[in-house]
Every structure is written in C-alpha cells, then in structure tokens.
Amino acid sequence: MxxxxxxxxxxxxxxxxxxxxxxxxxxxxxxxxxxxxxxxxxxxxxxxxxxxxxxxxxxxxxxxxxxxxxxxxxxxxxxxxxxxxxxxxxxxxxxxxxxxxxxxxPPRAFSDRHLIAQGYRHAVTYDYADANGEVVFEVLRYEHDTLAKTFIQRRPDGHGGYLAGRGEPILYRIPDIAANTEDPVFVVEGEKDADRLASLGFLATTVPNGSWPEELSALSGRRVFVLADNDATGDKKSKLAAEKLAGIATVSCIDLPGLLEKQDVSDWLDAGNDADALVALCSSADPIPANDNEPSAPAFSIFDWTVDRFVGEAPAVEYLVDGVMPLGVPGMVAAMGDTGKSYAMLELHRRVSFGSSMYAPPVFGGKVIAEGVSVMVTSEDDRGEVHRRIASLDPHGERHTSAGKRMIVVPMPSAGGARAYWKEDRKHGLIETDDFKRLCDQLKSIDGLRLVTFDPLASFAHLPLNEDPAAGQFVCTSIGRLTSETGATILTAHHMRKLQKPIETLGDARDAIRGSSALVDGLRWVYAMWPADESRAKRVCKTLGIEFSPGKVVLGGVVKANGAARRVVTTYVRNEFGLLVDRTAGLSASAPPQGDLLQALAMAIGAAAAAGSPFTKTGAGGLFEMKERLPDELKALSKGRIDHLATQALEQGAVVRAAAKGEKTAKWLDVPGGMFAIGLGNFNTGSPR
Structure with a gap:
C-alpha cells in the first residue's frame, strides 16, 4: 500500500x-x-x-x-x-x-519596481480620460526582451502622484467620441490598435484589460464596428462586445481577411491594407440582428456602484422645454376633459421636430430648446383628425420638407386600432406585451429621438391604474426603462377628475389626477392642465381684450418634478383653431399664487445647496443679492417680498438654516434632509463661504 x-x-x-x-x-x-x-x-x-x-x-x-x-x-x-x-x-x-x-x-501608492526588477521596461502610457478630458486612470505597457509584454494601471491621487489600480473602467478615447457624434466607432482589443486607427482619422475605443464599463452612453445610438483579434480569445471578446452593446448601438463584427493566428487590425494595416479598404469592408457588413424580444434583466453588482466612480464635474440638466421639461425623463401631461391637451402636445412635437422660432410663445411653460425626431402614438384621433390638426399647426407646409421625416404621428384608429402595451397575464402577472416590445425595438433604432408620447395612457395600459398601486408602478418602471434606453423624454397623457371647488394651486391640481398615487410618484415630471373657473376666465379675457366663452381659458403648471423646474401657474387662451396659446406674459395680474412662489423658492434653495453653492437669507450670499440664480418667477420680486417668502418658508419648515462642516453658525439655507441640513454639505469652488 x-x-x-x-x-x-x-x-x-x-x-x-x-x-x-x-x-x-x-x-x-x-x-x-x-x-x-x-x-x-x-x-x-x-x-x-x-x-x-x-x-x-x-x-x-x-x-x-x-x-x-x-x-x-x-x-x-x-x-x-x-x-x-x-x-x-x-x-x-x-x-x-x-x-x-x-x-x-487602504489605497496603495503606485510602484512598478517588481516589473523593473524582472527586466521589464516602461514602453507606453495610455490615458483614459472622461468627456471633459480629465484623466481618470492610466494603463502602462511594459515590454521585456524575452518575456511577454504586460500591463499595470494607476490613477491620480490628486496631489501630483499616483495610486495603484484604476477604479471603475471607462471607455478609451471618450473625448474624441463625444466631440464627433456622426462618425462610426471602431471597438478594438487594445489601446495600441485604437491609437493606430485614430491616427488614420477614425473614431476608435477599447476597454481596459477587457473590462466593460456599465456607462456606455457615449456609444448610444452609434454605428459600431467590432474588430477582433484573430484567435479564440478574440472571438470571445467580439461576442462579448456585441452583447454589451445590444440595444445601445447598431453593431457589426468585422472579420479582417488575411489575418494570421493572433494577428490584429494593426497587423492587417501593416500588411498593406489602408483606411479605404477598411471603410469598404465595413460598409458592406450587415448589423447583428436585433434581439428576440425576450425581456432580460442584466445582472449587476452593488459593489460596482460606489460613489467614487462619479468623477469629474456632474453633468448639467438638459431640457426639452427650457427650465420646465427635462430631456430624457419619463413624465405625464394630465388634464381635465376638453382642455385641449392633445392639441398642445401635438404642437410640442411639431416644435421639437421642425424647430422653434425665438419669437414663438412658450409651450408648457417654456421655450422648446431640443430638436430631433418625435413620435406621437394617439388612440383618440384618426387619420383625418390628425391631418386637420397638422394642417392648422403647419400652414407653411414645413411637413413636406425634410423636416417632415422627423415628426411621426401614428393615429391608432387608422392603423388597426389601439393595442395593449401593458396588461395582466393570468400566468405571468403584469407584463409588457409583444406589441410594446416591437414598438420599443423601433424606437431604439431611431437616431436623435427626443420625444415620445402615448395619448392617452388608459388606452394602452389595460390595467387597474386607478385602484392598484402595483399596476401604476409597473407601467412607470417600464416607461422609465424605455426612457433610459432611448434617451428621449417619454410622456403619457392622462385624465384629471373634476373637483367640487375650483383648483387654486398646483398642489390642488396634483391631487386631482386620476389613479393611485403610485402613478404620479413613479414618474419624474408631471404637468397638469385644467379650465380656469368662470370668474378668473372672465378677468383674463377682459385684460386681454378678447371675448369670453366657456372653456376659453385654461391653466397649467408643473405639479411634480424630481429636479429644478418652474412651478408657476401658466395661463392659456384658445386661438381660432382651438390651440392653447400661452398668454401669461400679457397679463398684468399674472403673479403666481403665494403657495407656488414658496414652492419655487424652496426648490431653488434645495437645488443650490445640493450643487454646493447654498444661499444665505441676507448678505453677500443672500437670496436677493444672488437673485440671478433664482427662477424667473422670483427674479422680478422686490427684496422685501423675497425676504418675506424666505421667512415664511423657514417658519413652515420648508427651509432650514444649517451650519457648514467645521462652522458653528447656522447661516446657510437648505431643505430638510439636504446635504447641508444633515451636516455633510460640500462647497464647490468659487462658492461663497
């Protein structure tokens, strides 16, 4: 044994x-x-x-x-x-x-002594920078006379030195990609190949050590060609790249002819092929087919989302309607019957797709500043009604120019009838239907998509939205995911119920929206529209010098926003075609109600503190002294009025005084629960102290 x-x-x-x-x-x-x-x-x-x-x-x-x-x-x-x-x-x-x-x-200082001791020498440094050009980390290539090349990574320590490692991965050469949104992007296996293609005038990227980042918005909607090395590992990486970019970009995997085992695109170019040959090869390549519409939940790790991944300056909010409607958020336009919301939303689509004159009156409380493709799916109007409305909105025939291709209006009664996009299945519970998945595939294929509208929501959601909070949350989650995948603002039209007493404030309007609270809470932006009561409507008509008629005057405003937005009541008057026209600026008595001004002030104070530039009540950093940072509805107020509003906000608890870290005096203004209010606020460079 x-x-x-x-x-x-x-x-x-x-x-x-x-x-x-x-x-x-x-x-x-x-x-x-x-x-x-x-x-x-x-x-x-x-x-x-x-x-x-x-x-x-x-x-x-x-x-x-x-x-x-x-x-x-x-x-x-x-x-x-x-x-x-x-x-x-x-x-x-x-x-x-x-x-x-x-x-x-703890983080370690960078050192390459272990490689130098083995006879390696530093050959090249590859900088990975964010869209602003700030270096996030570096990949260093080391070569040896007899051993295989190797790579190590380091990141700036903020004091002129380096720490070992890189943190979260990002795409290589992001500044080039961000500066050119038209040309296709080549994905290769290493920084050397990316730099080689860039030297020929191409946009090229790679990922550090084969690690794909979660943040791929730089490639969203782009045409992408994947150039893999000619070996088993290259095939595996090519397949992984296609999987990572599925639903984000239009991808083609290119097999470079004549490559020997383990050769790459640099070897292919060294063999006598040129940029024109590469362009010709890619131009004839078919994109990878779309997915099979099976829903998938991508795996993620919570440990990938530590806050140190958020480097550089925070991106500014982009707007579809300036200061009112953010771009790329799920939202709702709620209105009482016969207010003209569908017509107003159609005008919003027209301005997004055709462009908007600087002299055009506001729509939904502001100027349309984003342009691109818009898609409206309506179940209430047939082809004839849509034709009549478009003709009245477009008397000069811009729809017959190239701009007409950027505005899509689908009248469901003339396209086979309304279809359920969300419903309850006996076996699987709440589901997205195949019709919705097919629509999503089409929307995600559109370059420059800016706005999508479903009018009204009840026609497409065959669910008990008014009784079941889970149904409302399910629809909101579905719309939110589509928003993230397309980058467009996605709106649903919904109804409000009539109240026994007139709506006086935006809070009253929010309470009048039909459905469970989950429907409003689950969206990031909600706009409400309702008829003005008769006495107010008559005063508006008299001030404007127009004849009063029932339903002539409509009021509206933002009743829910997850960020800064103008929360004032806007006054609309119907024109001869029935379109609501913003006439707020022409009214002498157009000051917003006191409650709305308090809401606007609290939002401005909270946003300033969150941005690291808090207000004080008075003094150099005071609200009146820094009023250029306030919303338009507050800028026009006197110093005494602003001070009175601030006092009221403090008394009601909508705003609190806070001390900055290391200070004893509570002089900074913040909202309850804000970073300064809980003692964790940080000042931005240049902010008052």
Whole structure:
C-alpha cells in the first residue's frame, strides 16, 4: 500500500496580497488573474485562498495550462516555496507577511519596481480620460526582451502622484467620441490598435484589460464596428462586445481577411491594407440582428456602484422645454376633459421636430430648446383628425420638407386600432406585451429621438391604474426603462377628475389626477392642465381684450418634478383653431399664487445647496443679492417680498438654516434632509463661504 506523506502545514494568505502579486483582482477569498504569458481577454486563472487547502491555495485554469505549474507560479510570485503534491512544506510557521485579513486595505501608492526588477521596461502610457478630458486612470505597457509584454494601471491621487489600480473602467478615447457624434466607432482589443486607427482619422475605443464599463452612453445610438483579434480569445471578446452593446448601438463584427493566428487590425494595416479598404469592408457588413424580444434583466453588482466612480464635474440638466421639461425623463401631461391637451402636445412635437422660432410663445411653460425626431402614438384621433390638426399647426407646409421625416404621428384608429402595451397575464402577472416590445425595438433604432408620447395612457395600459398601486408602478418602471434606453423624454397623457371647488394651486391640481398615487410618484415630471373657473376666465379675457366663452381659458403648471423646474401657474387662451396659446406674459395680474412662489423658492434653495453653492437669507450670499440664480418667477420680486417668502418658508419648515462642516453658525439655507441640513454639505469652488 502506498504511504502518503503528512499533510502540509496551513498557510494563511491574504487574497488582496495574492492579487497584487499576480496582477489580478480579489473579491472575498477569490482571486482571478491571467495565466503566465497571457495578458489579453478574460482572466484564465481562478484562485481560492483557503488555509485548509495544500499550501493555502486552490487553483483552477481555463486555458489548458498545467494547474500544478500555475500553482507553483502563484506561490513564487507570493514569495512562497513551490507546491509539490503530498510533500510537507519546508515552512513550519504560517507566513506572517501575508496573514489572512478580512478588511479592505487602504489605497496603495503606485510602484512598478517588481516589473523593473524582472527586466521589464516602461514602453507606453495610455490615458483614459472622461468627456471633459480629465484623466481618470492610466494603463502602462511594459515590454521585456524575452518575456511577454504586460500591463499595470494607476490613477491620480490628486496631489501630483499616483495610486495603484484604476477604479471603475471607462471607455478609451471618450473625448474624441463625444466631440464627433456622426462618425462610426471602431471597438478594438487594445489601446495600441485604437491609437493606430485614430491616427488614420477614425473614431476608435477599447476597454481596459477587457473590462466593460456599465456607462456606455457615449456609444448610444452609434454605428459600431467590432474588430477582433484573430484567435479564440478574440472571438470571445467580439461576442462579448456585441452583447454589451445590444440595444445601445447598431453593431457589426468585422472579420479582417488575411489575418494570421493572433494577428490584429494593426497587423492587417501593416500588411498593406489602408483606411479605404477598411471603410469598404465595413460598409458592406450587415448589423447583428436585433434581439428576440425576450425581456432580460442584466445582472449587476452593488459593489460596482460606489460613489467614487462619479468623477469629474456632474453633468448639467438638459431640457426639452427650457427650465420646465427635462430631456430624457419619463413624465405625464394630465388634464381635465376638453382642455385641449392633445392639441398642445401635438404642437410640442411639431416644435421639437421642425424647430422653434425665438419669437414663438412658450409651450408648457417654456421655450422648446431640443430638436430631433418625435413620435406621437394617439388612440383618440384618426387619420383625418390628425391631418386637420397638422394642417392648422403647419400652414407653411414645413411637413413636406425634410423636416417632415422627423415628426411621426401614428393615429391608432387608422392603423388597426389601439393595442395593449401593458396588461395582466393570468400566468405571468403584469407584463409588457409583444406589441410594446416591437414598438420599443423601433424606437431604439431611431437616431436623435427626443420625444415620445402615448395619448392617452388608459388606452394602452389595460390595467387597474386607478385602484392598484402595483399596476401604476409597473407601467412607470417600464416607461422609465424605455426612457433610459432611448434617451428621449417619454410622456403619457392622462385624465384629471373634476373637483367640487375650483383648483387654486398646483398642489390642488396634483391631487386631482386620476389613479393611485403610485402613478404620479413613479414618474419624474408631471404637468397638469385644467379650465380656469368662470370668474378668473372672465378677468383674463377682459385684460386681454378678447371675448369670453366657456372653456376659453385654461391653466397649467408643473405639479411634480424630481429636479429644478418652474412651478408657476401658466395661463392659456384658445386661438381660432382651438390651440392653447400661452398668454401669461400679457397679463398684468399674472403673479403666481403665494403657495407656488414658496414652492419655487424652496426648490431653488434645495437645488443650490445640493450643487454646493447654498444661499444665505441676507448678505453677500443672500437670496436677493444672488437673485440671478433664482427662477424667473422670483427674479422680478422686490427684496422685501423675497425676504418675506424666505421667512415664511423657514417658519413652515420648508427651509432650514444649517451650519457648514467645521462652522458653528447656522447661516446657510437648505431643505430638510439636504446635504447641508444633515451636516455633510460640500462647497464647490468659487462658492461663497
């Protein structure tokens, strides 16, 4: 009988230290890294740090290497003796410099001494910068006379030095892609190939060490060509790129003819092919077919979303309607019957697609500043009614020019009837229908999509929206996801119920919206419209010098917004075609109600504090002294009126005084729960102190 040697002594290794030694990544007691000689693609080695395992490690290889040899390599890199199965280790005490710890180590200063000591030399530095050109991290390439090239990464420490590692990945050469939104983008396997294509005038990118970022908006709606290396790893990476960009960009995977095993696009160009040959090859390539409409929930890790990934200056809010309706959010226009909301929304679509004159009156409380493709799906109007309305809105025939291709209006009664986009299935519960998925595929294929409207929501959501909060939340979540995938503002038209007493404030209007509160709470922006009561309507008509008639005057305003938005009541008057025209500016008694001004002031104070530039009540940073930062409806107020509103807001608890970190005096204004209010506010550069 064979006699086996005694089991080795336990060796306690630190996963983070093992990862650093082999150039890998640790998560818990697992380490992944490239096998010796491999520096591309996904990691080929999985290491489990386990004190009870022989020599403290279990090693698995996925690229054909001998696991015992790879384990020896890992141990050598960690400063440990080689592993020999069944033989007791010479080391009788656990290694002290690699003790097992469970807490995360602090950031380490960057060092490449371990590579230089092996004879490597630094060859190239590749900067990964954000859209503003700020370097987020660097990838350094090292070469050796006899060993395979290798790469390490570092990131600025903010003090002129560098820390080891890179943090969250981003795309390479983002500034170039952001500056040119028209040309196609080439995805290659390494920075060298991306730089080579860029030198020929192409837009090119890659990902660091094969790690795709979650943030891919720079490629949203773009034409993308994937150029893989000619080997099994290249095929795998090409497939991964197509999967990551599915639903984000139109992707073609290009096989470069004549490549030898393991060659890449740089080798192809070195062989005598030029930029024209590459363009011709890509022009004839078919895009990867669309998905099969099966819903999918992409996996994510909460650990990928630590706040240190949000680097650089926060992006500014983009608007569809200036200061009122944000771009790329899910929203709603709610109105009482016969107010003319559908006609007003059609005019909004016309201005988005055809452009808007600077002299045009506001629509939905502001100027339309975003232009692009708009899609309106209506179940209430047939082809004839849509034709009549478009003709009245477009007397000069702009729809017969190229701009007409950018405005799409689908009259469902003339296109086969309204279809359910959301319904309840006996087996699967609340679902998105196949009709909705097909529509989503078409919307996601449109370049420059800015606005989508479903009018009215009840025709497309065959669900108990008025009784079941889960139904409202389901529809809102579905619309929100489509908004994220298209980048467009997506609006639903909905109804308001009539109240026994006239609506006086925007809060009253919000309460009048039909359905459970989940329907409004689940959207980021809601606009309400309702007929003015008769006495107010008559005063408006008298002031404007026009004849009064029932339904002539309509009021509207933003009743829900997740960010800054003008919360004032707008006055609309119907013109001869029935279109609502904003006449607020022409009314001498157009000041918003006191409650709306208080809401607007609280929102402005909260937004300023969140941006790191809080107001004080008076003084150099006071509300009146800094009124250019206030919404338009507050800028025109006197100092005494602004001070009175601020006093009221403080007395009602809508606004609080707060002390900045390290200060004793509570002089800064914030909203309850804001960052300054809870003692965590930070000042931006240039903000008053």
């Amino acid at each position: 064979t006699k086996y040697a005694a089991q080795p002594e336990p060796v306690y290794l630190n996963p983070e230290a093992v990862a650093r030694a082999v150039g890998g990544k640790a998560r818990g007691n697992k380490v992944t890294c490239h096998a010796p000689g491999h520096r591309k693609g996904s990691p080929e080695v999985s290491i489990t740090v386990d004190p009870s395992a022989p020599r403290g490690l279990l090693v698995h290889c996925f690229s054909g290497e001998d696991p015992v040899e790879v384990k020896d390599w890992v141990l050598r890199m960690c400063g440990e003796p080689d592993f020999s199965p069944g033989v007791k280790s010479d080391r009788t005490q656990p290694t002290s410099h690699l003790r097992l710890v469970h807490k995360e180590e």
